[in-house]
Every structure is written in C-alpha cells, then in structure tokens.
Amino acid sequence: MRPTWVTVDLDAIEHNVRVLRAVSHPALVCAVVKANGYGHGAVPVARAALRGGAAWLAVACVDEALELREAGIDAPILVLSEPRPSEMRVAFDAGVRVTVYSHGGIAAAADAARSGSTERWPVQLKVDTGMNRVGAAAADVLALAGAIVSSGVLELESVWTHCAVADSPADPFTAVQLDRLGDVLSLLAANGHRPSMVHAANSAGAIAHPDSRFDLVRCGIAIYGIAPSEALDAAIELHPALTLRSEIVYMREVAAGEGVSYGRHWRAMRPTQVAILPIGYADGVRRSLGLDGGVALVRGIRCPILGVVTMDQLMVDVSVVNAEVGDEVILIGRQGDAVITANEVGALLDTIGYEITCAISSRVPRRYEGAAR
Numbered sequence: 334m335r336p337t338w339v340t341v342d343l344d345a346i347e348h349n350v351r352v353l354r355a356v357s358h359p360a361l362v363c364a365v366v367k368a369n370g371y372g373h374g375a376v377p378v379a380r381a382a383l384r385g386g387a388a389w390l391a392v393a394c395v396d397e398a399l400e401l402r403e404a405g406i407d408a409p410i411l412v413l414s415e416p417r418p419s420e421m422r423v424a425f426d427a428g429v430r431v432t433v434y435s436h437g438g439i440a441a442a443a444d445a446a447r448s449g450s451t452e453r454w455p456v457q458l459k460v461d462t463g464m465n466r467v468g469a470a471a472a473d474v475l476a477l478a479g480a481i482v483s484s485g486v487l488e489l490e491s492v493w494t495h496c497a498v499a500d501s502p503a504d505p506f507t508a509v510q511l512d513r514l515g516d517v518l519s520l521l522a523a524n525g526h527r528p529s530m531v532h533a534a535n536s537a538g539a540i541a542h543p544d545s546r547f548d549l550v551r552c553g554i555a556i557y558g559i560a561p562s563e564a565l566d567a568a569i570e571l572h573p574a575l576t577l578r579s580e581i582v583y584m585r586e587v588a589a590g591e592g593v594s595y596g597r598h599w600r601a602m603r604p605t606q607v608a609i610l611p612i613g614y615a616d617g618v619r620r621s622l623g624l625d626g627g628v629a630l631v632r633g634i635r636c637p638i639l640g641v642v643t644m645d646q647l648m649v650d651v652s653v654v655n656a657e658v659g660d661e662v663i664l665i666g667r668q669g670d671a672v673i674t675a676n677e678v679g680a681l682l683d684t685i686g687y688e689i690t691c692a693i694s695s696r697v698p699r700r701y702e703g704a705a706r
Contacts (some may be wrong), residue, residue: 344703350385576666592639633669
C-alpha cells in the first residue's frame with residue numbers, strides 16, 4: 334500500500350457538532366456532507382455528525398443523497414440545489430427533501446409526487462437575498478409558494494436563503510440579507526403561507542450571527558474543525574478532524590548549485606538533504622505549493638517543500654532534521670507541538686481551507702479513528 338493517506342478523527346466531528354448545537358440552540362443542526370464530506374468521507378462523517386446530535390444532513394446533488402441512503406442512513410437529507418426534472422422521482426423515492434426555486438422545478442417535483450404517493454411531499458423553497466447564485470428572486474417567491482401549495486401533492490416545508498459574507502462578521506450585508514428574508518416571510522405570511530421551518534445560517538452564521546439561526550443552521554466547514562475565516566478562528570472550540578500524512582521513501586543529498594524538480598526553480602545554496610515523499614498534485618497537493626512557501630512537518634519541525642510539486646512526488650529540505658526513510662510526514666495536521674492547518678495552506682495558495690480538503694483526491698485512502706468509528 335502506498336504510504337500516503339488521510340486520517341479522519343470521527344470523535345472530532347462529533348465534538349464539533351456538539352459545540353455547534355450548543356452555540357445554536359434551540360436551532361437544529363444540519364450537517365453539510367457534500368463533496369464527499371469536504372474530502373473527509375461523506376458516510377462516516379454523516380454517521381459521526383448524527384451521533385453528535387445533527388438532526389439533518391445536506392448534500393449538493395441527488396447522487397450524494399443516494400450514497401447516504403444506500404449506506405443505510407435514514408436521517409432527513411436536503412439537496413441544496415434544485416434537481417433536474419429527471420431526478421425528482423429518484424429523490425422522491427429515496428425520501429429526500431429537495432430545494433426548489435423555479436416553476437419548472439416545482440412542476441417536476443409535483444409530477445414525481447403524484448406518481449409515487451398520495452401524501453404531500455415536503456419541499457424547501459430557496460430565495461436569493463443577495464448571493465446571486467441560485468434561488469428565487471424575492472418578487473417571484475409568492476407565486477412559487479402558491480404553485481407548491483396549489484399542486485395538491487407538495488408541502489411548503491421551508492423557506493431558506495444563503496449568506497454571502499457571514500464569515501466577515503463586520504460586513505453589514507448579512508443584516509441586509511436577513512432583512513430581505515424577513516420581508517419575504519412577512520409577504521408569505523400575509524398571504525397564508527407559513528412554512529414550518531426557516532433557515533439561513535451557514536457555519537459562519539451559526540457562530541457569529543445569532544439573528545441568522547432561525548430554526549436550523551447548515552454547518553459545513555465548522556463540523557470538520559476548520560474555522561470559516563481567520564476572523565472566526567478562535568470564536569468557538571473546534572477540533573480539526575483531518576490529517577494528511579505521507580512517509581519519506583527516499584533520501585538524497587543535492588550539491589550546492591543543483592536544482593530540484595521540474596524547471597529547476599529551486600537551487601541549492603549549500604549541500605542539502607532532500608527527502609522524497611510519494612504524494613503529488615494528483616493527490617490534491619497544489620503544484621505551486623513549494624514555490625509559494627509550503628512546508629511539511631518532519632519529526633515536529635517545519636521543513637520547506639522544494640520546487641514544484643510533481644504528479645506523484647514532492648521534495649522536502651530535511652537538512653535541519655535527522656530524518657530517515659520511513660519517517661512519517663504531515664502535510665496538514667499536527668506533529669508534536671507543530672501544526673499546519675488547512676486554512677494556513679489555503680492562505681499560501683490564495684484560497685481557503687475548504688478547497689484544500691476538498692481537493693484531496695480519491696486515490697488517497699481515508700482511514701478513520703476514534704470511538705465514533
């Protein structure tokens with residue numbers, strides 16, 4: 334077996350959900366496990382999150398919902414984007430809640446419900462309040478809610494929105510979005526539409542914006558122990574769940590003046606001990622990480638990654654460490670007192686911790702630890 338792997342601490346997932354439950358009470362927690370649980374593994378994470386007290390799960394698409402159902406998970410699952418008409422019956426048969434925000438989507442959901450059962454299928458209406466991605470315009474929400482109710486086979490279970498800047502607590506636009514949502518809810522109520530649930534908060538909203546919590550908080554990045562932004566890094570006690578590990582498989586000395594890796598972008602100023610790790614950009618490590626100041630932990634010491642990361646390997650300067658073949662190396666996680674976080678790597682690469690963990694490819698095996706296994 335190739336000595337590169339991810340370790341996921343399921344006890345950390347469970348802890349993080351419990352912390353988010355306490356912060357958000359009485360709102361329920363919906364654990365977002367889309368994108369293979371942000372790279373952590375959707376099914377094990379979902380089970381740990383439910384043990385931690387999550388009441389709902391959320392995914393990006395119907396296929397992700399089916400993976401959970403096929404694993405025997407029977408908790409409520411919300412698909413966060415409106416499925417294609419051809420997917421509605423599949424979602425209905427799986428007992429999955431779908432998001433709708435168009436007349437075509439509502440019609441397709443109603444057709445699926447009519448062909449499958451005499452009971453009303455609860456659906457959730459998403460309104461766009463300023464994210465300008467997917468969701469119904471505020472001017473269209475009343476007509477869409479009416480279409481749901483008048484179908485005779487659908488139930489307006491929820492109205493929800495998504496906050497664009499909740500991870501910047503000082504930005505006033507979150508309050509603007511919540512005001513717009515409030516206006517929509519008032520209009521619906523005045524016309525007899527009172528959904529049983531309202532939700533708006535993502536992880537950042539749950540942590541930093543009490544007014545966004547409503548009945549449910551959709552927590553993604555925080556359940557994995559990663560702060561939504563630097564501004565919220567110490568706001569609550571989160572435990573990072575993921576460690577990206579490899580091992581030294583070869584050692585060599587590079588003479589002064591010699592280059593390392595493709596393009597020879599890094600040149601040795603002195604004789605340098607270089608360790609080779611069997612992990613590369615095909616595993617999700619960005620090719621430019623060494624050029625951008627990336628490091629790895631070897632025997633608890635931060636050691637520079639040299640030159641460009643190749644498809645299957647990368648090189649590390651271990652001159653200050655008495656390293657040997659077989660030593661474990663950490664790319665994300667803790668070793669001794671030293672830590673490399675996903676957000677740290679993201680900042681080096683001008684991105685966010687979300688992208689770093691989601692990018693870890695499927696060829697990197699996931700191993701699970703903790704009592705919650």
